[in-house]
Amino acid sequence: MADVTQKLSQKGKNLVIFQFISVVLKELRRHRTRSALTISGVALSVCVLVSLLGLGIGYRTSLIQSIDRLGYHILVTSKGCPYEAATLLMQGGVIPMYMDEAIHREILRDADVAITTRLFLGSLSVHREGFSLVTGIENSFLEMKPWLTFQRGEWFGEGAADEVILGYSVAAYYRKNIGDDFPLKGLGQTFRVRGIFDRSGTQDDGTIFVPLGVAQRLFDKQEKLTGIGVKLKDLSRIDEFSARVFEIPSVQVITMAQVQRTLLDLLGTARFFIGTVAIVAVAIAVLGVMNTMLIAVFERTREIGVMRAIGASRGDVFALICAEAFTICTAGGIAGGGIAVLGSRMASEAVRAILPFVPAGVLVQIDGLLLIGGIAMAAGMGILAGIIPGWRASRLHPIEWMR
Amino acid sequence: MSAILARGLTRIYRRSAEEIAALFGVDLVIEPGEFVAITGASGAGKTTLLNLIGCLDRPTSGLLKLLGRNVHALRGKDLEIMRRQHVGFVFQDYCLVPTLTVEENVALPLLFSRALHQRNRVRDLLARVGLQDRSDHLPRELSGGEQQRVAIARALVNNPEILLADEPTGNLDSKQGNEIVALLRDMKLTIVLSTHNLDLANRADRQIKLADGRVV
Ligand SMILES: Nc1ncnc2c1ncn2[C@@H]1O[C@H](COP(=O)(O)OP(=O)(O)O)[C@@H](O)[C@H]1O
Ligand SMILES: [Mg+2]
Numbered sequence: 001m002a003d004v005t006q007k008l009s010q011k012g013k014n015l016v017i018f019q020f021i022s023v024v025l026k027e028l029r030r031h032r033t034r035s036a037l038t039i040s041g042v043a044l045s046v047c048v049l050v051s052l053l054g055l056g057i058g059y060r061t062s063l064i065q066s067i068d069r070l071g072y073h074i075l076v077t078s079k080g081c082p083y084e085a086a087t088l089l090m091q092g093g094v095i096p097m098y099m100d101e102a103i104h105r106e107i108l109r110d111a112d113v114a115i116t117t118r119l120f121l122g123s124l125s126v127h128r129e130g131f132s133l134v135t136g137i138e139n140s141f142l143e144m145k146p147w148l149t150f151q152r153g154e155w156f157g158e159g160a161a162d163e164v165i166l167g168y169s170v171a172a173y174y175r176k177n178i179g180d181d182f183p184l185k186g187l188g189q190t191f192r193v194r195g196i197f198d199r200s201g202t203q204d205d206g207t208i209f210v211p212l213g214v215a216q217r218l219f220d221k222q223e224k225l226t227g228i229g230v231k232l233k234d235l236s237r238i239d240e241f242s243a244r245v246f247e248i249p250s251v252q253v254i255t256m257a258q259v260q261r262t263l264l265d266l267l268g269t270a271r272f273f274i275g276t277v278a279i280v281a282v283a284i285a286v287l288g289v290m291n292t293m294l295i296a297v298f299e300r301t302r303e304i305g306v307m308r309a310i311g312a313s314r315g316d317v318f319a320l321i322c323a324e325a326f327t328i329c330t331a332g333g334i335a336g337g338g339i340a341v342l343g344s345r346m347a348s349e350a351v352r353a354i355l356p357f358v359p360a361g362v363l364v365q366i367d368g369l370l371l372i373g374g375i376a377m378a379a380g381m382g383i384l385a386g387i388i389p390g391w392r393a394s395r396l397h398p399i400e401w402m403r
Numbered sequence: 404m405s406a407i408l409a410r411g412l413t414r415i416y417r418r419s420a421e422e423i424a425a426l427f428g429v430d431l432v433i434e435p436g437e438f439v440a441i442t443g444a445s446g447a448g449k450t451t452l453l454n455l456i457g458c459l460d461r462p463t464s465g466l467l468k469l470l471g472r473n474v475h476a477l478r479g480k481d482l483e484i485m486r487r488q489h490v491g492f493v494f495q496d497y498c499l500v501p502t503l504t505v506e507e508n509v510a511l512p513l514l515f516s517r518a519l520h521q522r523n524r525v526r527d528l529l530a531r532v533g534l535q536d537r538s539d540h541l542p543r544e545l546s547g548g549e550q551q552r553v554a555i556a557r558a559l560v561n562n563p564e565i566l567l568a569d570e571p572t573g574n575l576d577s578k579q580g581n582e583i584v585a586l587l588r589d590m591k592l593t594i595v596l597s598t599h600n601l602d603l604a605n606r607a608d609r610q611i612k613l614a615d616g617r618v619v
Contacts, residue, residue, distance in 0.1 A: 015519045015520075016514060016517055016519060019510075019514045019519060020514070022507075023500075023502075023503065023507075023511075023514075026502035026503060027502055029502070030501070030502045302498070303498075303500060306494070306498040306500070307500075307511070307515070308459075308486075309457065309459055309486065309492045309494075309498075310486075310487075310491075310492060310511060310512045310515065310557060310558070311483070311486055311487030311488075311512045311515040311516055311561065312515045313480075313483045313487075313515065314479075314483075316515050
């Protein structure tokens with residue numbers, strides 16, 4: 001006679017678990033459509049959750065990286081909305097406010113300043129499609145961004161008024177090479193491609209550069225600037241410097257730390273709402289699995305009773321039902337995580353189209369840890385969803401199912 | 404020591420205001436190795452009695468001893484062990500798990516008693532009920548009589564002392580029914596079988612006739 005108190009060997013335990021799983025899988029196969037639908041529901045919610053968390057991580061990382069890669073410590077602009085200024089910095093938007101060149105001369109005199117670079121940003125229609133950012137720059141622009149190197153070509157020729165340097169993506173998009181014509185349709189003037197930058201992973205990749213003076217003339221804003229990038233000799237003196245610049249009328253100082261905080265705040269708010277959506281999706285999935293399992297328990301009342309009659313304990317019945325919910329959710333988690341990984345590129349593009357401030361780089365970053373976390377959460381959901389149905393099944397009174 | 408002993412065994416079902424005495428003051432003694440048939444019309448209380456003996460249900464009053472153990476004194480876990488180790492159950496409608504093969508169905512009680520290392524018993528039992536060639540089949544691929552034979556193998560796999568069979572031939576034609584009874588007769592253990600087929604009952608060692616919940 002088998003003795004229940006007898007210690008099971010590890011091999012014996014594995015065998016039991018294996019048999020349990022096999023019973024569960026066969027049960028799931030019996031209701032293929034229902035199982036598939038329930039698994040899809042879980043997969044969907046896990047996919048949404050993992051993608052959103054991946055977006056949070058990726059967006060943050062690329063945001064910080066993009067800001068670091070601006071090269072300036074400080075941007076001086078004319079007074080306006082700080083969000084607008086942030087937009088301007090991150091992806092270019094038109095700030096319709098300009099400041100005089102005189103301000104630049106004043107800043108240059110400041111003892112803390114190491115390098116400055118004057119910027120003139122405008123947006124134009126290029127060819128036929130949409131608007132592109134045109135930025136007027138001067139030589140010190142490259143000093144600010146030592147990583148910005150030429151893939152082909154070189155810096156503007158002395159006094160040239162019809163030359164452009166293209167960001168990496170612009171050149172790739174329009175299939176332009178050195179010496180090609182580059183019409184700026186909005187200005188009715190055709191330029192020649194003088195240089196093409198290497199990929200920098202920042203907004204510079206999508207920008208068309210012209211000499212500062214040319215930009216001012218094109219937009220008919222002689223002696224005007226949209227911004228001045230400043231690098232300090234000693235970053236720790238940033239507060240004193242800001243205070244001094246603040247004295248200059250109608251000028252605002254945007255430190256990169258500030259920009260970072262502003263954008264991360266914005267991201268935080270968005271993530272709160274997105275997170276709520278994700279949690280609701282997960283809750284719906286859990287309820288869906290729970291519902292499926294309750295129906296399964298109801299349908300199988302007699303079968304569960306027979307199992308009890310042939311020796312299943314309440315714990316066994318509970319474990320069987322829970323394992324079924326667990327299997328559904330884990331399968332859903334693996335499928336959902338997989339879809340999220342495969343779809344992260346597409347999700348990045350979708351986000352790029354929707355969000356206001358989109359840094360360059362991979363937006364939806366799903367690493368191994370996040371993936372495993374998502375699957376583990378799905379498995380946890382399964383156990384959660386199995387508790388009530390499993391408890392119900394284990395409580396069925398034997399003679400109720402004998403009838 | 405008797406295999407089964409009952410004194411004044413009573414089971415009353417309460418349904419709102421109504422009380423139904425399905426079993427009332429039943430006395431009986433069944434010795435180890437006996438093959439006993441419980442007979443009686445439908446509603447006489449046969450199922451109720453077998454459920455009590457099988458520890459699937461608890462008596463309202465009276466004494467019930469299985470293998471010398473007072474069932475009334477057993478708590479949930481011990482009742483489970485009693486069901487799992489000492490009693491095998493066969494139902495009228497076989498009650499095989501439809502998703503599992505013949506072999507897996509027979510092995511299922513071993514899973515619940517954590518005795519999968521005894522799986523060689525499954526093949527032996529299938530051979531004893533004459534289904535050694537059907538072990539990979541699903542229940543729906545078998546005839547009623549064959550399914551019932553699988554159910555008998557399943558009831559015996561944990562090597563119980565007592566086998567309970569509630570109208571095991573109720574869904575079978577007389578030829579298949581006879582085969583089942585013949586098969587049970589060959590098993591050397593205490594068997595309590597309920598039936599309202601008197602021909603089959605006559606092949607038992609002894610008959611206990613129930614009417615309206617009492618032994619007559
Ligand atoms: N769960 C129950 N609730 C109420 N009455 C029941 C229940 N089970 C059985 N009965 C009643 O008890 C009596 C005996 O039933 P049962 O033991 O099933 O008889 P048999 O198996 O001999 O046909 C019948 O009158 C039946 O209606
Ligand atoms: Mg009956």
